[in-house]
Amino acid sequence: MIDYQNFVLDNGLKVYVHQDITLPTATVNLLYDVGSRDEDEAKTGFAHLFEHLMFGGSINIPSFDEPLQLVGGENNAFTSPDITNYYVSLPSDNLETAFWLESDRMLSLSFDPQVLEVQRKVVIEEYKQQYLNQPYGDAYMKLKALVYKVHPYRWATIGKDIQHIENASMEDVKSFFHKFYIPNNAILVVSGNVVFDDVRRLAEKWFGPIPSGNKYKRNLPQEPLQKEARVEHVEADVPLDAIYKAYHIPDRLSQHYYTADLLSDVLGRGKSSRLHQELVNKRRLFSNINAYISGSIDPGTLNIHGKVSKDVSLEEAESGIQEVLLSVMEGPMDEEELQKVKNQAEASIVFSEMELLNRSMNLAYAALLGNPDLVNLESDFIQKVTAKHIQQMAKTHLMQENSSTVYYHAKQ
Template sequence: MIKFESYTLDNGLTVLLHHDEQRTVATVNVLYKVGSRNDPPHRTGFAHLFEHLMFAGSESVPNFDDALQLAGGENNAVTSSDYTLYYDVLPAENLETALWLESDRMRKLRFSERSLENEKRVVVEEFRETCLEQPYGDLYHHFNSLIYREHPYRWPVIGQEISHIQGATLAEVKEFYYRYYRPDNAILCIAGKFDPSTVRDRIAHWFGRIPASALPERPAITAEPEQRELRHLTVRADVPSPVIYLHFRTEDRMHPDFPATDVLSFLLGGGRSSLLYRRLVRDTELFAEVSAGINDNLEAGGIIVEARPSEDVDYSLAREALFAAIGEMIEKGINHEELEKVINQLEQRNHYREANISSRANELVFYALLGEPDLINTEMDRYLSLTVEEINRVARKYLAPTRRAELEYLTLISEA
């Protein structure tokens, strides 16, 4: 049982406290409820650009990284489709430094044309290196728009076009900041060693006077319609070998079927004992690599399969074998022993995460984003209660061809 406290400041900031006296460090996580789904359509990649700008200095801190390193800490950040998360880890006795730094950039970011141009160049270079200059680098530019037709998930986090980043203006940056980077749109989590008798006062001191957003909310994000047909796209590019990517539309992250579809993805392609690995790699050697995992977007998630045929095999034969193996999961299903093995693996993964204080903080803010921080203690129970019948039901429902989007990433030389 992971014990924590949760409360809200008058300005709307959600606060989570997880005290662990046995630790020597403290972690400070700040999650902002803004991700690439909130990018303006002509400024895709904007949330990711803003992640970089948040390290470019605030009113009292010219360089965020330097100040934190002087306190013996380290930090990083990640932008997703649904949120942006900043996290700091530092010696427990220097917790106040992280509170000062995070509150200062929430209160007043330092805006300048120079810092904007610098970060735009960094992000554009990242776009070129990861999306344009690497094999399969533009995968999600094609795949996302195949999977999603209406929702902003249809563009990748890094952005759809370089020009969208290059055209960003300082006025747009300020508007984005004052709309989304406010306490009423944020979750603060402190985990590890701290003084429980003073921590609330210190949080109030640093964050309590930051005003909530004064800007009106943007129009509601368009919901993604239910997928009712098979979707297919072939991309030919200068890549070393063909790869098949599949996406099977599932449901929102809080849907009751989520634990079952998560387990289904493990059974399908989560390691050497999974069905796809056994049928396609171990037994036939038709594929060099195959894997499956869950896409846990807050809305309209899915099971993603990546399959790379072996060299010199008949591509059409390999592709047929892939769908035959998926068909086996649908038609024959699984048995109790297979389910128990996966559940044991998930329990082990959960215990490992619980042992890591940073993982605890990450999970707490994520579950708070979902509106149910107690899930950190209760969601595993939903997995443990799963039955063979339930897994087989979701396999039949969600692995149906009408829920499938297939991207064939082929070499420039025609495949047979």
């Protein structure tokens, strides 16, 4: 159970406070409601670029890391298609340092041309290392472009084309910052050995003077219903053939979201899952295979991917996957299997929330979804899913016409 109190500053910044006096530490988590789905199709990769630029210093503080390290703190950030999240962990006695640093870069980020050039090079190198020069690195970029035809989930967080970052101007960067990095487009969660009144005072002191901006109104194109299977074949210098599949599933706030999540667990979570047991252990068609959902706010995907065993054809491997999917659609699931995946899901929640930072991030994300209480309701949602729900989800969403598949061929 994550207890919290909350308030909203006059400039629109939403603040949540979660107290845990058993720890000598605190976390300050700042979530901005912007991800790669909010980018211009001709200027992609900007949300991820800003994850880097925000550590490049402000007008007042040349280095974000140095003053934080001096008080025993550490920080990091991540970008997804839906959000950009920054977090600081530090001794609770030094909490104000985090407020000073985070508010300063929100108010007065340094638009130093040299910083832009440095981070531009970092992102370009990351793109090359992770997507171009790594075996199978571009598989999900190709799969996303196959799955989505109009929704901006069709490009990767790092960008649709690296030339967009290469050509990013200072004017482009400033425009993106002033549109999204404003207090009324952010959620601040402060957790740990903190006092609510102290957090309110610090928030008003450091964030209160920052002016609000024009609230971004999201109006994204909705992905049309897919009516036929989509396939792409890729040949590359990789050790084994591989299969990457995706099926459209409901959005994060759908009542069926947790059914889709548990369905993916039944199929491919761990070595006791159906795909692994049947296709890796028993039939040796794959060297490894798993399944999971994208977890995105807008309608996402249930993904299956696996490396095909040597001397096994892609056709035989694909047939094996279809047989396992059919077993979920047609055969009844016993209570033991259902309870196993529910226990796994609940255990993940419990173990995750042992970490203060995870509690902060989970609370911020639930608040973004419109109901912070969701952070405490996941177990209830999981327990309400029945074997019949999972079977029905499989029948309605794991159909061939709802599938997109990238067949990755190893060069002979």
